[in-house]
Amino acid sequence: MLHAEIPRGTRILLPPLAAKKRRLEERLLAVFFRWGFQEVVTPTLEYLEGLTRGLGAPYAEHLLKLEERRTGRLLALRPDLTTQVARLAATLLKEQPRPLRFCYVASVFRYHDSATRNLVERHQAGVELIGLESPEADAEMVAMAVECMQEVGLPSFRLAVGQPEFFRSLLSEAGLGEAERQQIQAALQKKDASALEALVARASLRPRDREALLQLPALFGKAEVLERAAALVQSRAAHAALENLRQVYEMLKTYGLEDHVLIDLSDIRGFDYYTGITFEGFTPALGYRICSGGRYDHLLGCYGRSDPATGFAIDVDAVLEALENVQPLAVRTGADCLLMDFRPDKREALRISRELRRRGHRIARDIISRDLQGSLDYARQSGIRFGLLMGLPPLGDDQAVLYDVQRGTHIQVAMAEVVERVDAAIRHACGEESAPPHR
Amino acid sequence: MLHAEIPRGTRILLPPLAAKKRRLEERLLAVFFRWGFQEVVTPTLEYLEGLTRGLGAPYAEHLLKLEERRTGRLLALRPDLTTQVARLAATLLKEQPRPLRFCYVASVFRYHDSATRNLVERHQAGVELIGLESPEADAEMVAMAVECMQEVGLPSFRLAVGQPEFFRSLLSEAGLGEAERQQIQAALQKKDASALEALVARASLRPRDREALLQLPALFGKAEVLERAAALVQSRAAHAALENLRQVYEMLKTYGLEDHVLIDLSDIRGFDYYTGITFEGFTPALGYRICSGGRYDHLLGCYGRSDPATGFAIDVDAVLEALENVQPLAVRTGADCLLMDFRPDKREALRISRELRRRGHRIARDIISRDLQGSLDYARQSGIRFGLLMGLPPLGDDQAVLYDVQRGTHIQVAMAEVVERVDAAIRHACGEESAPPHR
Numbered sequence: 111m112l113h114a115e116i117p118r119g120t121r122i123l124l125p126p127l128a129a130k131k132r133r134l135e136e137r138l139l140a141v142f143f144r145w146g147f148q149e150v151v152t153p154t155l156e157y158l159e160g161l162t163r164g165l166g167a168p169y170a171e172h173l174l175k176l177e178e179r180r181t182g183r184l185l186a187l188r189p190d191l192t193t194q195v196a197r198l199a200a201t202l203l204k205e206q207p208r209p210l211r212f213c214y215v216a217s218v219f220r221y222h223d224s225a226t227r228n229l230v231e232r233h234q235a236g237v238e239l240i241g242l243e244s245p246e247a248d249a250e251m252v253a254m255a256v257e258c259m260q261e262v263g264l265p266s267f268r269l270a271v272g273q274p275e276f277f278r279s280l281l282s283e284a285g286l287g288e289a290e291r292q293q294i295q296a297a298l299q300k301k302d303a304s305a306l307e308a309l310v311a312r313a314s315l316r317p318r319d320r321e322a323l324l325q326l327p328a329l330f331g332k333a334e335v336l337e338r339a340a341a342l343v344q345s346r347a348a349h350a351a352l353e354n355l356r357q358v359y360e361m362l363k364t365y366g367l368e369d370h371v372l373i374d375l376s377d378i379r380g381f382d383y384y385t386g387i388t389f390e391g392f393t394p395a396l397g398y399r400i401c402s403g404g405r406y407d408h409l410l411g412c413y414g415r416s417d418p419a420t421g422f423a424i425d426v427d428a429v430l431e432a433l434e435n436v437q438p439l440a441v442r443t444g445a446d447c448l449l450m451d452f453r454p455d456k457r458e459a460l461r462i463s464r465e466l467r468r469r470g471h472r473i474a475r476d477i478i479s480r481d482l483q484g485s486l487d488y489a490r491q492s493g494i495r496f497g498l499l500m501g502l503p504p505l506g507d508d509q510a511v512l513y514d515v516q517r518g519t520h521i522q523v524a525m526a527e528v529v530e531r532v533d534a535a536i537r538h539a540c541g542e543e544s545a546p547p548h549r
Numbered sequence: 550m551l552h553a554e555i556p557r558g559t560r561i562l563l564p565p566l567a568a569k570k571r572r573l574e575e576r577l578l579a580v581f582f583r584w585g586f587q588e589v590v591t592p593t594l595e596y597l598e599g600l601t602r603g604l605g606a607p608y609a610e611h612l613l614k615l616e617e618r619r620t621g622r623l624l625a626l627r628p629d630l631t632t633q634v635a636r637l638a639a640t641l642l643k644e645q646p647r648p649l650r651f652c653y654v655a656s657v658f659r660y661h662d663s664a665t666r667n668l669v670e671r672h673q674a675g676v677e678l679i680g681l682e683s684p685e686a687d688a689e690m691v692a693m694a695v696e697c698m699q700e701v702g703l704p705s706f707r708l709a710v711g712q713p714e715f716f717r718s719l720l721s722e723a724g725l726g727e728a729e730r731q732q733i734q735a736a737l738q739k740k741d742a743s744a745l746e747a748l749v750a751r752a753s754l755r756p757r758d759r760e761a762l763l764q765l766p767a768l769f770g771k772a773e774v775l776e777r778a779a780a781l782v783q784s785r786a787a788h789a790a791l792e793n794l795r796q797v798y799e800m801l802k803t804y805g806l807e808d809h810v811l812i813d814l815s816d817i818r819g820f821d822y823y824t825g826i827t828f829e830g831f832t833p834a835l836g837y838r839i840c841s842g843g844r845y846d847h848l849l850g851c852y853g854r855s856d857p858a859t860g861f862a863i864d865v866d867a868v869l870e871a872l873e874n875v876q877p878l879a880v881r882t883g884a885d886c887l888l889m890d891f892r893p894d895k896r897e898a899l900r901i902s903r904e905l906r907r908r909g910h911r912i913a914r915d916i917i918s919r920d921l922q923g924s925l926d927y928a929r930q931s932g933i934r935f936g937l938l939m940g941l942p943p944l945g946d947d948q949a950v951l952y953d954v955q956r957g958t959h960i961q962v963a964m965a966e967v968v969e970r971v972d973a974a975i976r977h978a979c980g981e982e983s984a985p986p987h988r
Contacts, residue, residue, distance in 0.1 A: 113599050113852055114640035117617060117624060120592035122637060125651075128588040132578075139571075144906040146884030146913025146933075149567040153559035154593065154626075154656055154670055155613075160552050174594075176615035178556060180666040185556060187593075198561060201553035207930045209917060211884075212564075217593055227619040231593055246895070246916045364896055413552055445585030445650075456685070457803055467583040474585025477685045478648060491646045494585075 119222065119230040121427070129441040131233065131430055135215050137261050138235040138424060142213035145254055147237050150212045152194040154219075158184040164193040164412045166382050172220045174229055187219035192383070192406065192421055195238045200413035208241025208417065215426070236403070236423030240410065243418035245354060248387040248405060249361035251422050255391055255401055256370050258424055263437050267393040267400070270330070270374035271362075273355045274384055274404075276339065277326070277375070279348035284319035294323065298378045303327060318342070329375035332368075333359060339375055358387050383409045389422070395432040400425055444493040445474035446536045448515075450485050453501035458525075462498070465529045471536050489515040495539050498532055500525075558661065558669040560866070568880040570672065570869055574654050576700050577674040577863060581652035584693055586676050589651045591633040597623040603632040603851045605821050611659045613668055626658035631822070631845065631860055634677045639852035647680025647856065654865070675842070675862030679849065682857035684793060687826040687844060688800035690859050694830060694840055695809050697863055702876050706832040706839070709769070709813035710801075712794040713823055713843075715778065716765065716814070718787035723758035733762065737817045742766060757781070768814035771807075772798060778814055797826050822848045828861070834871040839864055883932040884913035885975045887954075889924050892940035897964075901937070904968045910975050928954040934978050937971055939964075 116122060123131055139149070157178075162170050173186040188194055191214045199210055215235045222228045237254065239247055252269055259267045277298075281291050290313050297305040310323050322342040329339050336356050340349065355373065362371050377390065388404030403422020410417040433439055447466065451459035463473045474494065476485050482502060489497045497513035505511065510528050512535060513520040523531045555561060562570055578588070596617075601609050612625040627633055630653045638649050654674045661667045676693065678686055691708055698706045716737075720730050729752050736744040749762050761781040768778050775795050779788065794812065801810050816829065827843030842861020849856040872878055886905065890898035902912045913933065915924050921941060928936045936952035944950065949967050951974060952959040962970045 113602050114636065115596060115599065116592050117594055117596065118619070120594060121590070122592065122641070123590035124642075125587035125589065128590045131590060132588060143911050144909070146887075146911050148564035148882045149571060150564065151560075151562035151567045151570060153555050153561065154658070155556055155559060155668070157554060157556065160554065163552050174615060176613060178668060179660055180557070180668070185668075197553065202561070203563075207927045211913060219593070221618055229594070229617060229619070229624075233590075242916050244916055244918075246914070250914065250916070361895075365899060443587045448585075456800070460804060470583070472582050472585050474650060475685070475689065477681050477683055477689070479683075488646045 117229055119228040121231070125443040126441050127430070127434075129443040130433070130439040131426060133439050133441055134262055134426060134430055134433070135233075135235055138258050138426075139213065139215065141254060141258050141261050142235075142237050145211070145237075145250070145257075147211040147213040147239075150195065150198070150214055152188070152191060152198070152214065152216070154187060154217065155185045156188055156194065158186045160197065161186050161188070161193055164196060164383060164409050165189070169382075172222075174219050174221065188216075189220045190218050190423065191216055191234065191236060192238060192423070193409070195421075196240070196406070196409040196419060197413045199238075199240045199417065199419070200410040200415040204415045209247075210240040211237070212240070213237040232428075233426040234423045235426055236421060238419060238421035240419040241417050242420070243407065245357040245361060245387070247418075247420055248358045249365065251387075251403055251420050252358070252362055252371065252389055253365045253367060255389065255403065255422055255424070256365075256367050258401070259370075259391065259393075259429075262429060262433065263439065264393055264395070264400075264429065264432060265437055266395070267370065267391055268372050269370055269389050269391050269401075270372045270377060271355065271358065271387060271389045272374045272377040273351045273387055274378065275351035275386065276343070276348055276355070277378055279345050279351060280319075280322055280326070280343055283343060283345045283348065284313075284315055284323065286313060286315075295378055298326060298376065301327060301376075318344075327376045329373075331372060333373065335373040335375065354386065387420070391424075393432045393436075395435040396428060398428065400428040400432060442540070444472070446472045446494070446539075447496040447498055447532055448474050448476050448485065448489045448492075448494045449498045449500075450476045450482070450502075451500045453507075459500065462500075462529060462532075466532055469529075469533055471533065486513060486515055489513075496532065496535055498528070556668055558667040560670070564882040565880050566869070566873075568882040569872070569878045570865060572878050572880055573701055573865060573869055573872070574672075574674055577697050577865075578652065578654065580693060580697050580700050581674075581676050584650070584676075584689070584696075586650040586652040586678075589634065589637070589653055591627065591630060591637070591653065591655070593626060593656070594624045595627055595633065597625045599636065600625050600627070600632055603635060603822060603848050604628070608821075613658050613660065627655075628659045629657050629862065630655055630673065630675060631677060631862070632848065634860075635679070635845070635848040635858060636852040638677075638679045638856065638858070639849040639854040643854045648686075649679040650676070651679070652676040671867075672865040673862045674865050675860060677858060677860035679858040680856050681859070682846065684796040684800060684826070686857075686859055687797045688804065690826075690842055690861050691797070691801055691810065691828055692804045692806060694828065694842065694861050694863070695804075695806050697840070698809075698830065698832075698868075701868060701872065702878065703832055703834070703839075703868065703871060704876055705834070706809065706830055707811055708809055708828050708830050708840075709811045709816060710794065710797065710826060710828045711813045711816040712790045712826055713817065714790035714825065715782075715787055715794070716817055718784050718790060719758075719761055719765070719782055722782060722784045722787065723752075723754055723762065725752060725754075734817055737765060737815065740766060740815075757783075766815045768812075770811060772812065774812040774814065793825065826859070830863075832871045832875075834874040835867060837867065839867040839871060881979070883911070885911045885933070885978075886935040886937055886971055887913050887915050887924065887928045887931075887933045888937045888939075889915045889921070889941075890939045892946075898939065901939075901967060901971075905971055908968075908972055910972065925952060925954055928952075935971065935974055937967070 222230045383406040384404040385407040386405030390399045391401035401424040405420040407418045499511040661669045822845040823843040824846040825844030829838045830840035840863040844859040846857045938950040947964045
């Protein structure tokens with residue numbers, strides 16, 4: 111069925127997965143709000159030139175582009191919110207007192223990589239903290255990311271914290287040419303040890319720089335990594351990067367988070383706008399990262415007002431997938447009760463539906479013409495727990511029948527008590543399933 | 550500032566407007582859920598051919614299109630969710646028992662019209678009810694739309710309910726050619742009475758058909774409209790359309806909704822997929838419609854499984870704008886309290902922040918280096934109500950100062966009681982501002 115096909119890299123979320131996504135986003139936003147962040151909403155489309163000003167021109171390759179009909183100018187779908195929020199802070203909000211704390215939940219769009227050329231739409235929830243340069247701000251980001259993972263119930267995860275300035279200084283110390291740099295960077299990004307060895311062997315390097323580059327992929331672990339790294343480099347810039355990382359790590363220990371944090375100096379990543387502490391989140395439940403973030407002190411300057419800044423984004427789809435693997439979120443999505451009235455006068459059915467909805471329950475009316483068994487089958491197949499039957503002979507107008515559709519039991523209920531009885535039955539079922547009652 | 554420009558027809562929502570949007574969407578979803586609808590999430594991008602199959606080829610003019618890099622096929626940004634959900638129901642979910650009740654909150658994208666050629670991104674919240682053909686299903690849609698408007702607190706609104714089959718039968722009775730039909734339809738869509746008169750005068754029509762077409766724009770009002778309309782037409786199809794509308798109107802009276810409902814036979818609208826009862830919502834607080842919906846019994850058939858269906862979408866941006874004009878939603882978006890600790894050891898500040906956040910409060914840390922007055926100014930300008938100061942001489946380690954920043958008052962608080970005191974102060978302030986405390 112060609113017309114049923116959706117673009118590769120995009121998804122349809124059916125119930126109950128869509129409900130889990132909403133619940134996940136609500137929990138993440140609740141964390142963001144508690145840390146004093148305020149939500150902003152940005153356009154899905156931007157002028158290409160506005161995005162590449164911050165992302166760098168080469169990133170345009172990853173953007174989904176189209177022409178604006180009115181002007182003929184190139185538009186692109188946003189690949190992240192960081193660039194949009196940074197631009198907003200540097201332009202429209204340039205006079206606002208700092209720090210700014212913003213958060214968002216939104217879709218982002220990219221061509222995944224030049225090999226597969228797949229477009230990818232993903233749902234992100236993230237924060238940006240603008241106007242603070244101290245390591246405390248970096249630590250706040252990592253601490254919030256940890257709280258997010260705990261809040262959504264992910265049982266096991268690690269945040270790998272790095273400092274790309276260390277790698278940049280190391281390359282600069284080594285005095286490599288641009289081509290060699292790029293090749294070595296590519297080998298490191300792919301974690302391709304044999305390519306790295308070959309490149310390093312071929313390059314004209316002092317022994318200690320060669321050793322440092324070969325050691326780089328191993329600079330991953332607990333605090334001792336900082337000492338190992340310090341022994342490999344000489345430049346002031348490299349030691350400053352390590353000192354910065356040490357300060358943030360100390361602060362994370364103050365937060366009591368060392369169990370969740372690893373130091374990772376081997377990570378050489380995507381967006382070129384990162385300038386300081388970066389981090390990525392992983393869980394054994396998933397083979398790719400669930401969140402990432404870092405400091406981007408030069409990005410706002412691209413839009414006319416320099417400001418230090420840091421932030422992170424959680425890959426909602428990734429966390430959802432990880433949770434499904436280990437600890438699915440509890441949600442109830444279908445109707446609580448299907449209300450069937452076989453009489454032509456529907457006033458009583460409407461009144462009872464309204465009363466039950468007013469109490470927060472999810473009541474669907476069975477409007478279709480079918481017999482009782484058909485209605486009960488529909489309820490069972492649709493995951494509806496209860497069925498309330500009225501107006502079918504030999505029941506009088508003062509009696510109804512309440513079916514527990516999933517258990518296959520039923521009881522007769524006086525119409526005068528029907529709202530109370532259904533209300534109680536639904537509440538009891540919520541408790542049994544340890545799912546929260548609806549708002 | 551060219552790089553600060555966003556495409557015309559798109560918006561940035563800053564706090565507190567973004568928070569109001571979220572609150573609005575939560576309330577709308579709560580209504581949808583109570584009526585037994587389940588959320589689905591669909592891709593922002595689709596293959597063009599998949600969308601136009603349901604929307605009709607001419608609609609492609611309104612779509613934002615781009616080429617998929619991997620395949621070279623044309624993609625389009627979704628202009629609505631109805632088409633996507635209908636396709637989903639007819640393909641992936643074709644075996645699921647009916648009715649299906651789905652809802653969504655999402656962005657949609659269109660070129661507004663061929664004159665201005667502005668692209669428009671809007672936020673919609675809507676429902677689709679698939680598999681029911683009875684007037685009760687149409688009435689359910691209108692009743693839900695009314696409940697949505699009441700739930701978000703819109704003080705005054707009307708839903709205009711129409712039946713496009715009436716107009717189609719009327720045109721068919723009149724025996725007009727295709728060109729004349731289209732011109733008359735265009736004049737009616739623009740509510741251009743003089744153009745309509747000229748077209749009707751020029752066409753070769755029986756006097757009664759001429760009279761009927763001229764009367765069409767006046768077929769707007771309460772139940773008596775049905776009688777006036779019935780006197781104008783003869784065909785069985787036209788009378789069937791009126792009878793269908795009468796049944797739905799009767800049912801809406803049973804719901805007690807006649808005060809919110811008008812009958813509108815003059816409305817000739819956009820999407821060609823509507824086949825039965827349609828409706829649009831208006832409020833005096835805004836000059837354009839806030840919601841629209843209707844029956845689309847042929848749409849699923851375009852995707853391979855025939856099914857009657859109906860639904861509606863609320864224009865979230867429009868309702869937000871209307872509410873801002875008359876009855877703004879109450880939200881609190883900024884931090885509740887700014888926590889300032891002037892000591893180098895931040896452990897106490899972290900502990901108190903954590904405790905207060907655990908109670909659901911929004912606590913921002915003031916990490917920037919500035920004096921007390923600078924911090925208090927920042928809090929005031931950022932709309933933060935309270936400031937908690939610790940560790941500034943001559944305060945001892947066992948004393949803190951709680952500032953009510955907006956009132957310019959302060960009290961001294963023992964550290965042992967600080968969490969309780971700040972908690973109580975924030976709760977009291979929530980009550981004063983009649984805004985809900987945070988979750």
